[in-house]
Structures are given as structure tokens and as C-alpha cells.
Amino acid sequence: MSLSVALRHRFPGFTLDVDFQAQAGVTALFGRSGSGKTSVINAVAGLLRPEAGRITLDGRDLMDSATGRFLPPHRRGLGYVFQDSRLFPHLSVRQNLLYGRWFASHGDRIGFEDVVSLLGIGDLLQRRPGALSGGEKQRVAIGRALLSRPRMLLMDEPLAALDEARKSEILPYLERLRDQTRIPILYVSHAMPEVARLATTLVILRDGKVMQAGQLEGLMSDPDTAAHLGEGQAGSVIAARVQAHDADGLTRLSTPLGELLVPHLDAAPGHTLRLRIHARDVMLSLTRPQGISALNVLSANVRSVAPGTGPDVLVRLAVGQDHLLARITARSAKALALAPGIAVHAVVKSVAVTDRG
Incomplete structure (x- = not known):
């Protein structure tokens, strides 16, 4: 898998101007609030149409301003997990999961039972979202996205709304997702502990620009990275x-x-x-x-x-x-x-x- 992102887009008082490559595994977009992380992931998803640029996934253009090509979100073959789970409250966990199949983009990647086992949600299938904890809701949301058989999974601050106990609960499942599936993940976060635990590639954003990008372990031991991580995170x-x-x-x-x-x-x-x-x-x-x-x-x-x-x-x-x-x-x-x-x-x-x- 390879994702290439090069785009420019002006907002009031802010210009997003980024260029980076992502390979297989988890690519983390890291930066403070307002650095442009969510705008980048929304552009990849097709929820934002940049003024200029090109986004390519596995050699397939998702958008290219030079040619006018812009695939709508439902044709990009991407799964999106938001900060809040956005589950349907009137449906059971099983029904929420199966809803993802309506948007299956291509060949078999992972089946229903595999998803349930991977995320440890077998005991939750008959419940409704109102009876779930925050961590359980996010696991179901991830499962629903996986069952759409995405070419890539997009995750925008999926743990930001959870307390530390719930984060500790869900992180092992995200590690299993990274290690046991072949689905690449674009992961947005401003929390370095979870980025350091999950990411294989790190892209550091500040004020709409890429400050550094590369393999996580190499960047983390680079003194030039320290200034972009926040106090005490080096x-x-x-x-x-x-x-x-x-x-x-x-x-x-x-x-x-x-x-x-x-x-x-x-x-x-x-x-x-x-x-x-x-x-x-x-x-x-x-x-x-x-x-x-x-x-x-x-x-x-x-x-x-x-x-x-x-x-x-x-x-x-x-x-x-x-x-x-x-x-x-x-x-x-x-x-x-x-x-x-x-x-x-x-x-x-x-x-x-x-x-x-």
C-alpha cells in the first residue's frame, strides 16, 4: 500500500500546504489542535475538496486538481472512524456492524466473525449503543468500518473522548488491528503516547505544514524532532x-x-x-x-x-x-x-x- 498526499487549501486565516507519503501499517498525523490534521484526513476521505493538489492510493487518483478528477467519498473505498462513534442508537451492535457491509468496497478482506473476534465484541452483539461504554462503542465503530472492506482505514482522534481507563482498554485492540490485518491506517492524534505505541510512520504537522515525516523509530530518536513534540515528550x-x-x-x-x-x-x-x-x-x-x-x-x-x-x-x-x-x-x-x-x-x-x- 502507498498513499501519496500533496495538497493546498486556504481557510480564513490559515493555509494547509502538505506533501507526504505513507506506506503500509499505521501512519500517524501528529500535531497540536489547529495544525491541520483533520483537514488532511477529510481531504483523503473526500469530505474536503482541496483547491489544488493530488491524492493517490495504490496508484489510483482519489483527486487531482490538474485533471479535475474528484472521487466522491462513497467511491474511494475508505473506512472512517470518527472521534465519537456515531453508532445508530436504535440498532443493536450486530445490526450496526452489518450496516458496514452495505458499503463494502471490494473483495473479501475480513469477515464478520473475524471482526467480532479481533475486537472482542462477541458479548455485545445484542446490546444497543446506549448500554455500551465509550471504549466498547469505539470498538463497534471500528468493526463497522472494517466490514465495509476498506482499502484504507481513516481514524480521526478515535481515543480523544475517552478517559485513561477506556484508552487502556481499547489500545490493545488497535495494536491487534495493526498487526493482524493488512489494512493500512491513517491515524490522527495529538497524544504522543498513543502515537508512539501504534504508529509505524510519523507525519508531524504544524500550522498547516509538514515539519517532519518518516519512519517512527528513526524520527523519535532524532533531536530535530524534539521541538515539534511538546515539552517532555522527546x-x-x-x-x-x-x-x-x-x-x-x-x-x-x-x-x-x-x-x-x-x-x-x-x-x-x-x-x-x-x-x-x-x-x-x-x-x-x-x-x-x-x-x-x-x-x-x-x-x-x-x-x-x-x-x-x-x-x-x-x-x-x-x-x-x-x-x-x-x-x-x-x-x-x-x-x-x-x-x-x-x-x-x-x-x-x-x-x-x-x-x-
Whole structure:
């Protein structure tokens, strides 16, 4: 799957001017409110007709201002999940799901029973939306969109209206959707924790323009990205696999950085997950520290030292087969004489790497 978006559209006091490519997996449009995220996804859906540009999905033009082509929403083969579930209140969950079949766009992608199993909604089929929690409603809305057999799934802030408990409930289902189906997803969010957990590609928007775009893990460890993420959000996203659970309550993880120890994770050996390591939780030392409580000390080499947003700097480190980002004070960087090529030890607190996104 490939999605190409290049468009320009003027609103009162605001101009949307974006150009990016998306591949298979989850492409997250990230930015603050008013950055243009929803306008982009609405243009892809056909709910907004841009003044100029071209949008192509798998080599098929959805719109092209040069030729005048503009496919209406119902001919684009896209499923749309809004911030609010927009379920029909007078229909049961089963009936809401089956409604999606009326708009099936092309060949079999995923059947009814598969959708019910994937989203864990088998016990809800006879209920009506009024008897569902917010997280349950969103799962049903996703199921309805999937049953339209879309070429791509569009999700506009699907978790924004949910509290933290409901977000925690639905995130594993979104991970299953990403990992177990071959349906690409364009995902709008201003919440970095869910983006870091779900996305494979990241597109950062600000004031209607693309600031950065690319593979998530590479961008998250890039100091240039930090300025666009918000205070305290800079850090690295690392793939990990559960190796073993030790008798003292720690879990061993295999990662491109090397082995990491974290407090016990409720996941079987072999299970894969993502770790989000905040730059503020990484300390640096020129010699291997002795007599400290931190369990994770990694050998690293400095790749770059970049100014931060205040009296700090962002240090990009090469560790094993991946990169790690550290935020330290400029005074500390000067005292350590940090520069590209310097060998250091990165100290990561165990508690900092238990966040799965």
C-alpha cells in the first residue's frame, strides 16, 4: 500500500500546504489542535475538496486538481472512524456492524466473525449503543468500518473522548488491528503516547505544514524532532521482545540496544512490544558507573549534541543496533566534553522503560 498526499487549501486565516507519503501499517498525523490534521484526513476521505493538489492510493487518483478528477467519498473505498462513534442508537451492535457491509468496497478482506473476534465484541452483539461504554462503542465503530472492506482505514482522534481507563482498554485492540490485518491506517492524534505505541510512520504537522515525516523509530530518536513534540515528550521508541521473567520480579527484554531489565511485565516470553524511553530519563557517564541502583547501563557512542529548548542539550547516541536520545544540561555536556565519537555509558532507570508507548 502507498498513499501519496500533496495538497493546498486556504481557510480564513490559515493555509494547509502538505506533501507526504505513507506506506503500509499505521501512519500517524501528529500535531497540536489547529495544525491541520483533520483537514488532511477529510481531504483523503473526500469530505474536503482541496483547491489544488493530488491524492493517490495504490496508484489510483482519489483527486487531482490538474485533471479535475474528484472521487466522491462513497467511491474511494475508505473506512472512517470518527472521534465519537456515531453508532445508530436504535440498532443493536450486530445490526450496526452489518450496516458496514452495505458499503463494502471490494473483495473479501475480513469477515464478520473475524471482526467480532479481533475486537472482542462477541458479548455485545445484542446490546444497543446506549448500554455500551465509550471504549466498547469505539470498538463497534471500528468493526463497522472494517466490514465495509476498506482499502484504507481513516481514524480521526478515535481515543480523544475517552478517559485513561477506556484508552487502556481499547489500545490493545488497535495494536491487534495493526498487526493482524493488512489494512493500512491513517491515524490522527495529538497524544504522543498513543502515537508512539501504534504508529509505524510519523507525519508531524504544524500550522498547516509538514515539519517532519518518516519512519517512527528513526524520527523519535532524532533531536530535530524534539521541538515539534511538546515539552517532555522527546525520547526513543524501541522494539523489544520478552526474553524471560526472573524470580526477583524483573523481566528481561531483548532489544536492539542490548538486554534491558524492567519490572515484571504481564507478557509471555516471545511477546513483542515497544518501549518508550524518555530522553529525560537517560543519564550519561564517561566511565561505567559503580554503586548505583540503576540496572540498565549501556555502552554508547555520541552521534550528535544539539541545543534543547532551555538550558539543556539533546544527545543522540548510537547504542547497539539502534539510537537513544538523552536530555542533559548544557553545563553537564560541557563538563563531560561531549562531542561526536565520544564513548559514554548511558544509564536508563528500569521504571523508565516499562511504558509500552
